Each structure stands twice: as C-alpha cells, then as structure tokens.
Amino acid sequence: MKDIEYIKEDLKKSIGEKLYIHCVNVMNTAADLAARYKEDVEKAKIAGLLHDCGKLLNQNIKNLEHASLGAEIAKSKYGVEDEEIIDAILCHTTGKENMTMLDKIIYIADKIEPNRKYEGLEKIRELAYSNIDRAVIKSLENTFKYLKSKNEDIDNKSLVSYEFLKNSFNSIQEERI
Numbered sequence: 001m002k003d004i005e006y007i008k009e010d011l012k013k014s015i016g017e018k019l020y021i022h023c024v025n026v027m028n029t030a031a032d033l034a035a036r037y038k039e040d041v042e043k044a045k046i047a048g049l050l051h052d053c054g055k056l057l058n059q060n061i062k063n064l065e066h067a068s069l070g071a072e073i074a075k076s077k078y079g080v081e082d083e084e085i086i087d088a089i090l091c092h093t094t095g096k097e098n099m100t101m102l103d104k105i106i107y108i109a110d111k112i113e114p115n116r117k118y119e120g121l122e123k124i125r126e127l128a129y130s131n132i133d134r135a136v137i138k139s140l141e142n143t144f145k146y147l148k149s150k151n152e153d154i155d156n157k158s159l160v161s162y163e164f165l166k167n168s169f170n171s172i173q174e175e176r177i
C-alpha cells in the first residue's frame with residue numbers, strides 16, 4: 001500500500017481541496033471512533049481518508065456509484081489489499097446487511113465529521129460514541145426522511161441495512177429482558 005502522505009497528496013489533486021478536507025475530517029473522526037470501540041485505528045484512518053476517493057473531479061459520477069468506484073481506486077491506485085477497508089468504502093453510502101464495526105465507524109464518521117451541519121446531528125454524534133448501532137439506525141432514518149421530502153427513491157440497500165440493524169437491535173434488547 002502507498003504511504004498515507006502519498007495518498008493525501010494524490011487525493012488533493014484527484015478529488016479537490018474541499019472534498020479532501022472532508023476526507024481528512026472523516027479520517028480523524030473514524031480514528032476517534034475506532035479508539036472508542038477498540039478497533040484498529042490505522043485501518044479506520046485509511047478507510048476514512050479514502051471513503052470518497054471515487055468522487056473524481058470533473059467527472060459525472062452518480063452518488064451511489066462513487067462508493068464502488070472508490071473501492072476500485074483504493075485497490076488499484078493506492079494498493080489497499082485489506083478487504084475490510086475495501087468493504088467499508090464499498091458500503092459507506094448505504095450500509096449493508098450485517099455491517100462490521102469498521103463499516104459502521106466509516107458510515108457514521110462520514111455523517112458526523114466536524115464540518116457537517118444538519119438537523120438532528122447532535123443526537124447522532126452523541127449516539128455514535130454511546131451506541132453506534134443506534135447512531136446508524138437514526139442516521140438512516142434521517143436519510144429516509146430527507147429523501148421523502150425531496151420525493152426521491154430510497155435505495156434498496158439502505159432499507160436492507162435498516163431492517164437488519166433494527167431486527168438485531170430489537171433481539172439484543174429482548175435478550176436483556
């Protein structure tokens with residue numbers, strides 16, 4: 001794998017300054033969350049930094065396509081071989097069934113990095129550190145609400161992630177009772 005400084009310099013050129021700053025913010029937030037949940041901080045950093053590397057400048061890449069393109073670029077251009085990192089990049093926009101902790105960390109770091117501003121953010125930020133499953137559920141609910149208000153379709157993968165998390169969360173609650 002290319003070293004992180006090389007990746008940073010290259011990213012600045014390929015995705016532009018503004019998105020680059022977002023990626024660095026997601027990298028740092030992902031590192032904090034990884035430390036909180038005793039996950040591999042280095043992996044979280046690489047996945048966070050690269051999560052939007054598929055949003056190439058001056059190319060018309062559809063929102064849901066940038067994740068799969070990003071996973072490709074992470075492999076081919078930056079030499080990332082770790083499948084967990086690739087998977088986390090792949091599912092960062094929609095989530096997926098049975099997300100790993102790293103998947104959840106990248107998904108939520110993207111939604112709560114310091115430059116984000118939207119209604120309900122503070123709650124999700126707080127949940128991210130106390131109960132990351134609930135944070136992902138809440139964040140998906142926010143996305144559904146937003147898409148509904150814009151009359152846009154909800155991606156099937158997001159619905160699957162939501163149902164999966166909701167069900168596993170409910171069964172954990174039941175076990176406690």
Ligand SMILES: [Fe+2]
Pocket residue numbers: 051052066092093
């Ligand atoms: Fe993204």
Ligand SMILES: [Fe+2]
Pocket residue numbers: 022026051052110
């Ligand atoms: Fe992002």
